[in-house]
Amino acid sequence: MNHIDFDRKPPQRTRSWLVAATLLTAGIIIGFVIASDLGWLPIGHAVPDSASVAPSPPVARPVSTAPQPVLGGGNQTFVDIAKSVKPAVVNIYATKSGRSEGSGAAPFDDPLFRKFFGDEFFRKFEHPKERKERGLGSGVIVESNGLIITNNHVVGKADEIRVTLSDKREFKAKLIGTDPKTDVAVVKIDATGLPTVALADSDKLEVGEFVLAVGNPFGLTQTVTLGIVSALGRAAGIAEYEDFIQTDAAINPGNSGGALVNVRGELVGINTAIFSQSGGNMGIGFAVPSNMAQSIMGQLVQTGKVVRGWLGVSIQELTPELASQFGITETKGVLVSDVMDESPAKKAGFERADVIVEYDGKPMDTPTHLRNAVAQTPVGKKVTIKFIRDKKPKTLDLTIVEQPKSMSQNGEDDGGESVTPTGVLSSVDVRDLTQELASRYGLKSSERGVVIVRVKPGSTAEELGVREGDIVLEVNRQTVTSVKVFERIAGKLSKDQAVLLLLKRQGRTIYLTLRP
Helix, strand or coil: CCCCCCCCCCCHHHHHHHHHHHHHHHHHHHHHHHHHHHCCCCCCCCCCHHHCCCCCCCCCCCCCCCCCCCCCCCHHHHHHHHHHHHHHEEEEEEEEEEEECCCCCHHHHCHHHHHHHCHHHHHCCCCCEEEEEEEEEEEEEEECCCEEEECHHHHCCCCEEEEECCCCCEEEEEEEEEECCCCEEEEECCCCCCCCCCECCHHHCCCCCEEEEEECHHHCCCEEEEEEEEEEEECCCCCCCCCEEEECCCCCCCCCCCEEECCCCCEEEEEEEECCCCCCCCCCEEEEEHHHHHHHHHHHHHHCCCCCEECCEEEEECCHHHHHHCCCCCCCCEEEEEECCCCHHHHHCCCCCCEEEEECCEECCCHHHHHHHHHCCCCCCEEEEEEEECCEEEEEEEECEECCCCCCCCCCCCCCCEECCCHHHCCEEEEECCHHHHHHHCCCCCCCCEEEEEECCCCHHHHCCCCCCCEEEEECCEECCCHHHHHHHHHCCCCCCCEEEEEEECCEEEEEEECC
16 A cells, blocks of 8 residues: 655755755855845846936026926936926916807707708797807916916907916906917916916027926816927917927827926926827927017016017028029028018118028028017117128128018009910919909009919929919019010020029018929
Protein backbone atom coordinates (compact mmCIF):
# COMPACT_ATOMS: atom_id res chain seq x y z
CA MET A 1 0.00 0.00 0.00
CA ASN A 2 1.40 3.38 -1.02
CA HIS A 3 1.76 6.16 1.57
CA ILE A 4 3.44 9.49 2.04
CA ASP A 5 6.10 9.76 4.72
CA PHE A 6 6.21 13.44 5.85
CA ASP A 7 9.21 12.77 8.13
CA ARG A 8 11.41 11.43 5.36
CA LYS A 9 14.32 13.74 4.42
CA PRO A 10 14.70 14.76 0.76
CA PRO A 11 17.52 13.28 -1.29
CA GLN A 12 20.92 14.97 -1.12
CA ARG A 13 20.69 16.31 -4.73
CA THR A 14 17.36 18.02 -3.96
CA ARG A 15 18.82 19.72 -0.89
CA SER A 16 21.74 21.10 -2.96
CA TRP A 17 19.31 22.54 -5.58
CA LEU A 18 17.25 24.31 -2.90
CA VAL A 19 20.34 25.84 -1.33
CA ALA A 20 21.54 27.16 -4.71
CA ALA A 21 18.13 28.62 -5.57
CA THR A 22 17.95 30.33 -2.17
CA LEU A 23 21.38 31.91 -2.58
CA LEU A 24 20.57 33.06 -6.14
CA THR A 25 17.30 34.68 -5.03
CA ALA A 26 19.04 36.48 -2.17
CA GLY A 27 21.70 37.77 -4.56
CA ILE A 28 19.10 39.14 -6.98
CA ILE A 29 17.22 40.94 -4.18
CA ILE A 30 20.43 42.50 -2.84
CA GLY A 31 21.40 43.59 -6.38
CA PHE A 32 18.06 45.32 -6.92
CA VAL A 33 18.34 47.17 -3.63
CA ILE A 34 21.82 48.44 -4.49
CA ALA A 35 20.79 49.41 -8.03
CA SER A 36 17.78 51.27 -6.72
CA ASP A 37 19.89 53.28 -4.30
CA LEU A 38 22.26 54.22 -7.11
CA GLY A 39 19.40 55.33 -9.37
CA TRP A 40 20.10 52.80 -12.17
CA LEU A 41 16.57 51.43 -12.60
CA PRO A 42 14.71 53.05 -15.60
CA ILE A 43 11.33 51.53 -14.79
CA GLY A 44 9.39 52.08 -11.59
CA HIS A 45 11.99 54.39 -10.12
CA ALA A 46 10.53 57.47 -8.46
CA VAL A 47 12.27 60.57 -9.81
CA PRO A 48 12.35 63.38 -7.22
CA ASP A 49 9.81 66.12 -7.92
CA SER A 50 12.57 68.69 -8.35
CA ALA A 51 13.95 66.72 -11.30
CA SER A 52 10.68 66.49 -13.23
CA VAL A 53 10.36 68.31 -16.55
CA ALA A 54 8.91 71.79 -16.14
CA PRO A 55 9.12 74.95 -18.22
CA SER A 56 11.50 77.62 -17.04
CA PRO A 57 10.11 81.11 -16.51
CA PRO A 58 10.63 83.17 -19.69
CA VAL A 59 13.54 85.58 -19.62
CA ALA A 60 13.10 89.36 -19.71
CA ARG A 61 9.40 89.42 -18.86
CA PRO A 62 8.09 92.84 -17.81
CA VAL A 63 7.94 93.35 -14.10
CA SER A 64 4.35 93.40 -12.86
CA THR A 65 3.13 95.14 -9.76
CA ALA A 66 0.65 92.34 -9.11
CA PRO A 67 1.84 89.52 -6.84
CA GLN A 68 3.28 86.58 -8.76
CA PRO A 69 2.57 82.95 -7.88
CA VAL A 70 5.34 81.04 -6.16
CA LEU A 71 5.90 78.20 -8.55
CA GLY A 72 7.13 74.80 -7.50
CA GLY A 73 8.67 72.04 -9.59
CA GLY A 74 6.92 69.53 -11.86
CA ASN A 75 3.15 69.39 -11.74
CA GLN A 76 3.11 71.78 -8.80
CA THR A 77 3.96 74.58 -11.27
CA PHE A 78 0.64 74.23 -13.05
CA VAL A 79 -1.24 73.70 -9.79
CA ASP A 80 0.05 77.05 -8.50
CA ILE A 81 -0.77 78.81 -11.78
CA ALA A 82 -4.33 77.47 -11.73
CA LYS A 83 -4.82 78.54 -8.10
CA SER A 84 -3.51 82.02 -8.90
CA VAL A 85 -5.51 82.63 -12.11
CA LYS A 86 -8.86 80.91 -11.59
CA PRO A 87 -10.26 83.47 -9.08
CA ALA A 88 -9.80 86.25 -11.68
CA VAL A 89 -11.67 84.42 -14.48
CA VAL A 90 -15.43 84.99 -14.50
CA ASN A 91 -18.57 83.66 -16.13
CA ILE A 92 -20.42 86.10 -18.38
CA TYR A 93 -24.11 85.69 -19.24
CA ALA A 94 -25.31 88.00 -22.00
CA THR A 95 -29.01 88.35 -22.82
CA LYS A 96 -30.51 89.93 -25.91
CA SER A 97 -34.26 90.48 -26.24
CA GLY A 98 -36.08 90.18 -29.53
CA ARG A 99 -39.43 89.53 -31.14
CA SER A 100 -40.41 86.62 -33.35
CA GLU A 101 -43.54 85.81 -35.26
CA GLY A 102 -45.86 83.11 -33.95
CA SER A 103 -48.84 82.44 -31.74
CA GLY A 104 -46.88 80.90 -28.94
CA ALA A 105 -49.43 78.08 -28.64
CA ALA A 106 -47.96 74.65 -29.23
CA PRO A 107 -50.99 73.11 -31.04
CA PHE A 108 -51.07 76.06 -33.43
CA ASP A 109 -47.43 75.36 -34.35
CA ASP A 110 -48.18 71.72 -35.14
CA PRO A 111 -47.89 71.16 -38.94
CA LEU A 112 -50.80 68.69 -38.89
CA PHE A 113 -53.16 71.33 -37.48
CA ARG A 114 -51.96 73.83 -40.07
CA LYS A 115 -52.42 71.36 -42.89
CA PHE A 116 -55.98 70.61 -41.78
CA PHE A 117 -57.21 74.18 -41.17
CA GLY A 118 -54.91 76.03 -43.56
CA ASP A 119 -52.41 78.87 -42.98
CA GLU A 120 -55.00 81.60 -43.51
CA PHE A 121 -57.05 80.39 -40.54
CA PHE A 122 -54.07 80.44 -38.17
CA ARG A 123 -52.80 83.79 -39.43
CA LYS A 124 -55.76 85.46 -37.69
CA PHE A 125 -54.47 84.32 -34.30
CA GLU A 126 -50.78 84.86 -34.76
CA HIS A 127 -49.02 87.73 -33.05
CA PRO A 128 -45.36 88.62 -32.32
CA LYS A 129 -43.99 87.10 -29.15
CA GLU A 130 -41.03 88.03 -26.99
CA ARG A 131 -37.96 85.85 -27.13
CA LYS A 132 -34.58 86.06 -25.47
CA GLU A 133 -31.21 84.97 -26.76
CA ARG A 134 -28.72 84.01 -24.10
CA GLY A 135 -24.99 83.81 -24.63
CA LEU A 136 -22.41 82.27 -22.37
CA GLY A 137 -18.77 83.29 -22.25
CA SER A 138 -15.86 84.16 -20.01
CA GLY A 139 -13.97 87.24 -18.91
CA VAL A 140 -10.76 88.21 -17.12
CA ILE A 141 -10.54 90.68 -14.25
CA VAL A 142 -7.57 92.97 -14.95
CA GLU A 143 -8.22 95.65 -12.33
CA SER A 144 -9.35 95.09 -8.75
CA ASN A 145 -12.12 97.69 -9.14
CA GLY A 146 -14.06 95.32 -11.41
CA LEU A 147 -12.70 96.06 -14.90
CA ILE A 148 -13.05 92.96 -17.08
CA ILE A 149 -11.76 92.14 -20.59
CA THR A 150 -13.79 89.80 -22.78
CA ASN A 151 -14.78 89.36 -26.44
CA ASN A 152 -17.04 91.59 -28.47
CA HIS A 153 -18.96 88.58 -29.78
CA VAL A 154 -19.81 87.63 -26.18
CA VAL A 155 -21.31 90.96 -25.04
CA GLY A 156 -21.41 93.27 -28.07
CA LYS A 157 -25.15 93.10 -28.78
CA ALA A 158 -26.41 92.26 -25.31
CA ASP A 159 -29.25 94.10 -23.55
CA GLU A 160 -28.18 92.74 -20.18
CA ILE A 161 -24.85 91.39 -18.95
CA ARG A 162 -24.40 89.44 -15.74
CA VAL A 163 -21.09 88.34 -14.27
CA THR A 164 -20.57 85.47 -11.85
CA LEU A 165 -17.32 85.37 -9.86
CA SER A 166 -15.43 82.28 -8.77
CA ASP A 167 -16.90 82.70 -5.26
CA LYS A 168 -20.46 82.51 -6.76
CA ARG A 169 -21.23 86.19 -6.27
CA GLU A 170 -23.24 87.62 -9.16
CA PHE A 171 -23.18 91.19 -10.49
CA LYS A 172 -24.91 93.14 -13.20
CA ALA A 173 -22.21 94.49 -15.52
CA LYS A 174 -21.94 97.75 -17.43
CA LEU A 175 -20.64 97.69 -20.99
CA ILE A 176 -17.72 100.15 -21.19
CA GLY A 177 -17.08 99.67 -24.90
CA THR A 178 -16.50 97.21 -27.71
CA ASP A 179 -14.23 96.97 -30.74
CA PRO A 180 -15.58 94.56 -33.37
CA LYS A 181 -12.46 95.05 -35.51
CA THR A 182 -10.37 93.15 -32.94
CA ASP A 183 -13.23 91.32 -31.16
CA VAL A 184 -12.30 92.90 -27.82
CA ALA A 185 -14.78 94.31 -25.29
CA VAL A 186 -14.57 95.77 -21.79
CA VAL A 187 -17.23 95.52 -19.06
CA LYS A 188 -17.24 96.66 -15.43
CA ILE A 189 -18.93 95.47 -12.27
CA ASP A 190 -19.46 97.46 -9.07
CA ALA A 191 -16.98 95.74 -6.76
CA THR A 192 -13.60 96.35 -5.14
CA GLY A 193 -10.68 94.28 -3.91
CA LEU A 194 -11.13 91.65 -6.61
CA PRO A 195 -8.40 89.19 -7.64
CA THR A 196 -6.67 90.11 -10.92
CA VAL A 197 -4.36 88.66 -13.55
CA ALA A 198 -1.24 90.66 -14.43
CA LEU A 199 -0.72 91.43 -18.13
CA ALA A 200 2.44 90.16 -19.81
CA ASP A 201 4.29 91.58 -22.82
CA SER A 202 2.85 89.32 -25.52
CA ASP A 203 5.47 90.52 -28.03
CA LYS A 204 8.01 88.41 -26.13
CA LEU A 205 5.93 85.25 -26.37
CA GLU A 206 7.61 82.43 -28.30
CA VAL A 207 6.39 79.35 -30.13
CA GLY A 208 6.77 76.29 -27.90
CA GLU A 209 6.07 78.03 -24.58
CA PHE A 210 3.69 76.32 -22.18
CA VAL A 211 0.36 78.12 -21.74
CA LEU A 212 -2.83 77.44 -19.80
CA ALA A 213 -6.32 78.34 -20.99
CA VAL A 214 -8.77 79.18 -18.21
CA GLY A 215 -12.47 79.69 -18.84
CA ASN A 216 -15.95 78.24 -18.70
CA PRO A 217 -16.43 75.94 -21.71
CA PHE A 218 -19.99 74.68 -22.16
CA GLY A 219 -20.84 76.37 -18.85
CA LEU A 220 -18.40 74.16 -16.94
CA THR A 221 -16.96 76.80 -14.63
CA GLN A 222 -13.28 77.28 -13.76
CA THR A 223 -11.89 74.85 -16.34
CA VAL A 224 -8.11 74.76 -16.92
CA THR A 225 -6.41 73.20 -19.96
CA LEU A 226 -2.72 72.94 -20.80
CA GLY A 227 -0.89 73.28 -24.12
CA ILE A 228 1.80 75.19 -25.93
CA VAL A 229 1.95 78.19 -28.21
CA SER A 230 1.85 76.50 -31.61
CA ALA A 231 2.10 79.64 -33.79
CA LEU A 232 2.12 83.44 -33.61
CA GLY A 233 0.78 86.21 -35.82
CA ARG A 234 -2.09 84.15 -37.19
CA ALA A 235 -4.87 85.66 -39.32
CA ALA A 236 -7.99 83.53 -39.22
CA GLY A 237 -10.54 85.73 -41.00
CA ILE A 238 -12.46 86.36 -37.77
CA ALA A 239 -11.80 90.06 -37.26
CA GLU A 240 -10.45 92.93 -39.33
CA TYR A 241 -7.27 93.38 -37.28
CA GLU A 242 -5.79 90.01 -36.37
CA ASP A 243 -2.52 88.95 -34.79
CA PHE A 244 -3.73 85.81 -33.05
CA ILE A 245 -1.77 83.54 -30.76
CA GLN A 246 -2.42 79.95 -31.86
CA THR A 247 -2.44 77.28 -29.18
CA ASP A 248 -3.31 73.62 -28.76
CA ALA A 249 -4.55 74.21 -25.21
CA ALA A 250 -8.17 73.06 -25.43
CA ILE A 251 -10.54 75.97 -26.13
CA ASN A 252 -14.24 75.20 -26.52
CA PRO A 253 -17.52 77.17 -26.80
CA GLY A 254 -17.86 79.23 -23.63
CA ASN A 255 -14.10 79.76 -23.38
CA SER A 256 -14.41 82.97 -25.41
CA GLY A 257 -13.11 85.90 -23.36
CA GLY A 258 -11.18 83.64 -21.00
CA ALA A 259 -7.52 83.85 -20.03
CA LEU A 260 -4.49 82.42 -21.79
CA VAL A 261 -1.61 82.63 -19.32
CA ASN A 262 2.09 81.78 -19.33
CA VAL A 263 4.08 79.80 -16.76
CA ARG A 264 4.35 82.90 -14.56
CA GLY A 265 0.58 83.15 -14.33
CA GLU A 266 0.56 86.32 -16.49
CA LEU A 267 -2.07 87.07 -19.11
CA VAL A 268 -0.67 86.68 -22.62
CA GLY A 269 -3.95 86.46 -24.51
CA ILE A 270 -7.75 86.56 -24.49
CA ASN A 271 -9.21 83.29 -25.81
CA THR A 272 -11.36 84.15 -28.83
CA ALA A 273 -12.04 81.34 -31.30
CA ILE A 274 -11.42 77.76 -32.33
CA PHE A 275 -10.74 76.16 -35.68
CA SER A 276 -13.17 73.26 -35.78
CA GLN A 277 -15.19 71.11 -38.15
CA SER A 278 -17.24 69.61 -35.34
CA GLY A 279 -17.91 72.59 -33.05
CA GLY A 280 -15.50 71.26 -30.43
CA ASN A 281 -11.78 71.50 -29.79
CA MET A 282 -9.51 70.10 -32.51
CA GLY A 283 -6.19 71.35 -31.17
CA ILE A 284 -6.22 74.79 -32.82
CA GLY A 285 -7.42 77.75 -30.79
CA PHE A 286 -6.85 81.48 -31.21
CA ALA A 287 -6.31 84.23 -28.64
CA VAL A 288 -6.00 88.02 -28.98
CA PRO A 289 -2.50 89.01 -27.75
CA SER A 290 -2.50 90.84 -24.42
CA ASN A 291 -0.69 93.86 -25.88
CA MET A 292 -3.43 94.39 -28.44
CA ALA A 293 -6.16 93.80 -25.85
CA GLN A 294 -4.51 96.21 -23.41
CA SER A 295 -4.23 98.93 -26.06
CA ILE A 296 -7.89 98.57 -27.02
CA MET A 297 -8.98 98.46 -23.37
CA GLY A 298 -7.11 101.67 -22.57
CA GLN A 299 -8.84 103.58 -25.37
CA LEU A 300 -12.29 102.19 -24.56
CA VAL A 301 -11.93 103.12 -20.90
CA GLN A 302 -10.64 106.62 -21.62
CA THR A 303 -12.76 107.66 -24.60
CA GLY A 304 -15.30 104.90 -25.23
CA LYS A 305 -13.99 104.39 -28.77
CA VAL A 306 -10.90 103.18 -30.59
CA VAL A 307 -8.77 105.53 -32.73
CA ARG A 308 -6.35 103.88 -35.15
CA GLY A 309 -3.29 105.22 -36.89
CA TRP A 310 -3.17 105.53 -40.67
CA LEU A 311 -0.26 105.33 -43.08
CA GLY A 312 -2.19 105.46 -46.34
CA VAL A 313 -0.86 102.53 -48.37
CA SER A 314 -2.39 99.38 -49.82
CA ILE A 315 -0.15 96.42 -49.05
CA GLN A 316 0.19 92.75 -49.88
CA GLU A 317 2.44 89.79 -49.18
CA LEU A 318 5.78 89.65 -50.95
CA THR A 319 5.78 86.20 -52.58
CA PRO A 320 8.90 84.65 -54.17
CA GLU A 321 7.41 85.33 -57.61
CA LEU A 322 6.83 89.00 -56.84
CA ALA A 323 10.25 89.34 -55.20
CA SER A 324 11.93 88.07 -58.37
CA GLN A 325 9.95 90.57 -60.45
CA PHE A 326 11.28 93.43 -58.34
CA GLY A 327 14.80 92.06 -58.21
CA ILE A 328 14.70 91.27 -54.49
CA THR A 329 16.51 88.14 -53.29
CA GLU A 330 14.53 87.66 -50.06
CA THR A 331 10.80 87.63 -49.36
CA LYS A 332 11.17 89.59 -46.13
CA GLY A 333 9.05 92.70 -46.20
CA VAL A 334 5.64 93.97 -47.30
CA LEU A 335 4.89 95.10 -50.85
CA VAL A 336 3.20 98.47 -51.37
CA SER A 337 0.61 98.01 -54.13
CA ASP A 338 -0.82 101.55 -53.95
CA VAL A 339 -0.28 104.88 -52.20
CA MET A 340 -3.38 106.92 -51.37
CA ASP A 341 -3.75 110.58 -52.19
CA GLU A 342 -3.34 113.09 -49.35
CA SER A 343 -2.02 110.33 -47.06
CA PRO A 344 1.05 110.54 -44.81
CA ALA A 345 2.78 108.00 -47.08
CA LYS A 346 2.08 110.07 -50.20
CA LYS A 347 3.31 113.27 -48.58
CA ALA A 348 6.45 111.54 -47.33
CA GLY A 349 7.30 110.24 -50.81
CA PHE A 350 6.29 106.57 -50.83
CA GLU A 351 5.67 104.99 -54.22
CA ARG A 352 3.93 101.92 -55.56
CA ALA A 353 6.21 98.83 -55.57
CA ASP A 354 8.20 99.99 -52.51
CA VAL A 355 8.92 97.08 -50.14
CA ILE A 356 8.63 98.03 -46.46
CA VAL A 357 11.05 95.99 -44.33
CA GLU A 358 10.98 97.88 -41.02
CA TYR A 359 8.42 100.07 -39.26
CA ASP A 360 9.22 102.10 -36.14
CA GLY A 361 12.21 99.90 -35.34
CA LYS A 362 10.42 96.56 -35.84
CA PRO A 363 10.93 94.20 -38.79
CA MET A 364 7.83 93.66 -40.93
CA ASP A 365 7.34 90.23 -42.48
CA THR A 366 3.63 90.16 -43.34
CA PRO A 367 0.89 92.63 -44.25
CA THR A 368 -0.92 91.65 -41.04
CA HIS A 369 2.02 92.72 -38.88
CA LEU A 370 2.32 96.08 -40.64
CA ARG A 371 -1.43 96.81 -40.53
CA ASN A 372 -1.58 96.05 -36.82
CA ALA A 373 1.58 98.04 -36.06
CA VAL A 374 0.28 101.12 -37.89
CA ALA A 375 -3.20 100.83 -36.37
CA GLN A 376 -1.78 100.70 -32.83
CA THR A 377 0.55 103.66 -33.38
CA PRO A 378 -0.63 106.74 -31.44
CA VAL A 379 -1.95 109.49 -33.69
CA GLY A 380 0.64 112.24 -34.06
CA LYS A 381 3.64 109.98 -33.45
CA LYS A 382 6.62 110.36 -35.80
CA VAL A 383 7.91 107.02 -37.09
CA THR A 384 10.85 105.88 -39.20
CA ILE A 385 10.19 103.43 -42.03
CA LYS A 386 12.87 101.46 -43.88
CA PHE A 387 12.07 100.12 -47.35
CA ILE A 388 13.57 98.94 -50.61
CA ARG A 389 13.04 100.80 -53.89
CA ASP A 390 14.63 99.67 -57.14
CA LYS A 391 16.86 97.24 -55.20
CA LYS A 392 18.21 100.07 -53.00
CA PRO A 393 17.51 100.49 -49.24
CA LYS A 394 15.90 103.79 -48.27
CA THR A 395 14.49 105.46 -45.13
CA LEU A 396 11.64 107.93 -44.65
CA ASP A 397 10.21 109.66 -41.58
CA LEU A 398 6.54 110.56 -41.34
CA THR A 399 3.84 111.40 -38.81
CA ILE A 400 0.92 108.99 -38.34
CA VAL A 401 -2.58 110.50 -38.56
CA GLU A 402 -6.01 109.21 -37.57
CA GLN A 403 -7.50 106.63 -39.88
CA PRO A 404 -10.25 108.27 -41.99
CA LYS A 405 -13.68 106.67 -42.31
CA SER A 406 -13.49 106.62 -46.09
CA MET A 407 -10.35 105.82 -48.07
CA SER A 408 -11.77 105.58 -51.61
CA GLN A 409 -10.06 106.99 -54.68
CA ASN A 410 -11.34 108.57 -57.85
CA GLY A 411 -10.05 108.16 -61.39
CA GLU A 412 -11.05 108.76 -64.99
CA ASP A 413 -13.52 107.26 -67.42
CA ASP A 414 -12.72 105.27 -70.55
CA GLY A 415 -14.91 103.62 -73.12
CA GLY A 416 -14.34 100.87 -75.66
CA GLU A 417 -14.45 97.40 -77.12
CA SER A 418 -13.30 93.85 -76.39
CA VAL A 419 -9.80 92.50 -77.14
CA THR A 420 -8.11 89.12 -77.03
CA PRO A 421 -4.58 89.40 -75.60
CA THR A 422 -1.73 87.18 -76.76
CA GLY A 423 0.92 85.19 -74.91
CA VAL A 424 0.34 84.39 -71.24
CA LEU A 425 -2.64 86.78 -71.24
CA SER A 426 -4.48 84.88 -73.98
CA SER A 427 -6.84 83.34 -71.38
CA VAL A 428 -8.03 86.80 -70.28
CA ASP A 429 -10.60 88.98 -72.04
CA VAL A 430 -10.78 92.67 -71.16
CA ARG A 431 -12.92 95.67 -72.04
CA ASP A 432 -12.78 99.36 -71.40
CA LEU A 433 -14.84 100.20 -68.38
CA THR A 434 -18.33 101.43 -69.28
CA GLN A 435 -21.29 102.40 -67.14
CA GLU A 436 -22.91 99.06 -67.96
CA LEU A 437 -19.83 97.06 -66.92
CA ALA A 438 -19.35 99.17 -63.82
CA SER A 439 -22.94 98.40 -62.83
CA ARG A 440 -22.48 94.69 -63.58
CA TYR A 441 -19.36 94.31 -61.42
CA GLY A 442 -20.24 96.85 -58.72
CA LEU A 443 -17.52 99.27 -59.81
CA LYS A 444 -17.33 103.02 -60.12
CA SER A 445 -17.59 104.26 -63.69
CA SER A 446 -14.83 106.75 -62.84
CA GLU A 447 -12.31 103.96 -62.24
CA ARG A 448 -9.28 104.02 -64.54
CA GLY A 449 -7.96 100.98 -66.41
CA VAL A 450 -9.66 98.11 -68.20
CA VAL A 451 -11.94 95.50 -66.65
CA ILE A 452 -11.54 91.74 -67.01
CA VAL A 453 -14.80 90.31 -68.39
CA ARG A 454 -13.71 86.67 -68.77
CA VAL A 455 -11.03 84.33 -67.42
CA LYS A 456 -10.71 81.01 -69.23
CA PRO A 457 -11.62 78.14 -66.86
CA GLY A 458 -8.62 76.02 -65.88
CA SER A 459 -6.12 78.54 -67.22
CA THR A 460 -2.97 79.68 -65.48
CA ALA A 461 -4.56 83.09 -64.91
CA GLU A 462 -7.52 81.54 -63.10
CA GLU A 463 -5.30 79.25 -61.02
CA LEU A 464 -3.11 82.16 -59.96
CA GLY A 465 -6.03 84.30 -58.81
CA VAL A 466 -7.17 86.53 -61.70
CA ARG A 467 -10.92 87.11 -61.42
CA GLU A 468 -13.69 88.43 -63.60
CA GLY A 469 -14.39 92.04 -62.57
CA ASP A 470 -10.75 92.83 -61.74
CA ILE A 471 -9.51 96.15 -63.11
CA VAL A 472 -6.10 96.02 -64.80
CA LEU A 473 -4.03 99.05 -63.79
CA GLU A 474 -0.58 97.93 -64.95
CA VAL A 475 1.06 95.21 -67.05
CA ASN A 476 4.77 94.73 -66.33
CA ARG A 477 4.93 98.09 -64.52
CA GLN A 478 3.40 99.95 -67.51
CA THR A 479 0.20 101.91 -66.85
CA VAL A 480 -2.94 100.67 -68.63
CA THR A 481 -5.51 103.40 -69.40
CA SER A 482 -7.45 101.73 -72.22
CA VAL A 483 -7.88 98.54 -74.18
CA LYS A 484 -5.57 99.86 -76.90
CA VAL A 485 -2.78 100.40 -74.37
CA PHE A 486 -3.38 96.95 -72.89
CA GLU A 487 -3.34 95.41 -76.39
CA ARG A 488 -0.10 97.16 -77.31
CA ILE A 489 1.68 95.95 -74.15
CA ALA A 490 0.27 92.41 -74.38
CA GLY A 491 1.23 92.13 -78.02
CA LYS A 492 4.90 92.55 -77.17
CA LEU A 493 4.93 89.62 -74.74
CA SER A 494 6.59 86.35 -75.71
CA LYS A 495 4.83 83.06 -75.02
CA ASP A 496 7.24 82.10 -72.23
CA GLN A 497 7.43 85.52 -70.58
CA ALA A 498 6.15 86.09 -67.04
CA VAL A 499 3.73 88.97 -66.55
CA LEU A 500 3.38 91.21 -63.52
CA LEU A 501 -0.17 92.52 -63.20
CA LEU A 502 -1.38 95.31 -60.95
CA LEU A 503 -5.09 94.79 -60.36
CA LYS A 504 -7.77 96.66 -58.47
CA ARG A 505 -10.30 94.44 -56.70
CA GLN A 506 -13.07 95.62 -54.37
CA GLY A 507 -11.33 98.94 -53.84
CA ARG A 508 -7.93 97.37 -53.12
CA THR A 509 -4.91 97.09 -55.41
CA ILE A 510 -2.87 93.88 -55.59
CA TYR A 511 0.06 92.53 -57.60
CA LEU A 512 -0.14 89.13 -59.30
CA THR A 513 2.57 87.31 -61.25
CA LEU A 514 1.48 85.12 -64.18
CA ARG A 515 4.00 82.53 -65.31
CA PRO A 516 3.45 80.44 -68.46
